[in-house]
Amino acid sequence: MSRKIQIYNTLTRNKEEFKPIVENHVGMYVCGPTVYGDPHLGHARPGITFDVIFRYLKHADYSVRYVRNITDAGHLENDADEGEGKIDKKARLEQLEPMEIVQFYTLSYHKAMESLNCLSPSIEPRATGHIIEQIEMVKKILENGFAYEINGSVYLDVNKYNEKYPYGILSGRNLEDTLEGTRELDGQSEKKSSVDFAIWKNASPEHIMRWPSPWGEGFPGWHMECSAMSEKYLGKTFDIHGGGMDLVFPHHEAEIAQSNACNDCNPVNYWMHNNMITVDGKKMGKSLGNFINLEEFFTGEHPKLDQSYSPMTIRFFILQAHYRSTIDFSNEALQAAEKGFTKLMNAMETLGKISSSDNSTFDVNDLEQKCYSAMDDDFNTPILIANLFDGVRIINSVKDGKESLTAVDLEKLKSVFNLFVADVLGFVSSKENNGNDLTNEVMELVLKLRGNAKNNNDFDTADLIREELEKVGIQIKDSHEGSSWEIK
């Protein structure tokens, strides 16, 4: 039986009970990266947000087809259909083939997603692999009378569209607001109206990436790929479309318009948007000097960073806020996330070592219910984490002999933690994530040698080992059960 899950729908501005189009199946499309630069926090947030949603829907017994695209063509430098293509520009500056840029940054994006423990989507289609589908869609929009061709480019006629469909339905902007915001300064545009947007663009002689079309050589408008690829893999109307809040307008508004203009149907039932990450309260941006890419977080090599932060610390940092809230980056916030994550994972380890009693002083079933309720309520990961920390308190109290759990409850608590910490939130211990089998084996040996030194009353050597390990970020803990280690 599928669970009753409430989803906040940007389209209706309400939380609604999720009802799939096809029973027990979910089609979910999420806008992926434009691969022309290093992956950064702005990529990590949607990656992790929709990874947890993907994981939870699968746990709720849905068969999920998760499609996340790679934008490798058509994304221009500004939203007014002008300027160079982002990938073209990078290729020109670095004197490389555009596809070398695409290959390099797709691989670095995948590597980053993997270290953040995000599962791969079911399909990861590329814009350049779907030029034919995009051309077909443009043709149909022209046939239906919602677009016009001029100088080899095709524009969606927003005024015409708005006569039949409500343009601005997702963003809440009406046509007048949009006109205000997009009026060109020079008045030189070939568009009939500044609100119109390109669905196919004529390639200027210097534009490198180009394809033949009925309108001459050109390339698709950026919004077109998501409409064409979501339709191809999920159908004309599908369940969930996700992405960052910055994509609501114009990107997702344009997707709705393209689908209506082409298929005369609304493409998406539930629109979900994650909020942004700010740095010192400001939007993160290359030009603002506050731009930190993920690799810099992992190595600590950036003037704004006091130390390095593991991928799991970043994951915890992102999930301890609700996906619709903003998160502000600071070293203090990340250090707090690091502490929280370590405490949670240490409790997971302790859970495997504590023993049961004849009676329980804690209601594990109630904890389980609260964890489910948090996730059923629009994937509320901060509430879930708070509930798990109630569990952490109990685990540590049982270890100290202050509380007790029966064998049945202990097993139940283990399964709750395995499910929510590992399977749903996708946390892996830093030993698994940072270290490997070899590290574990070497550390076992080091602990054994230190134990021998202590047994021989050679406390200088024992202290030296502990201090030297501290310097490389490994902490040794001594207890009456023996010594253990953890990566700080």
Ligand code: ZN
């Ligand atoms: Zn998109």
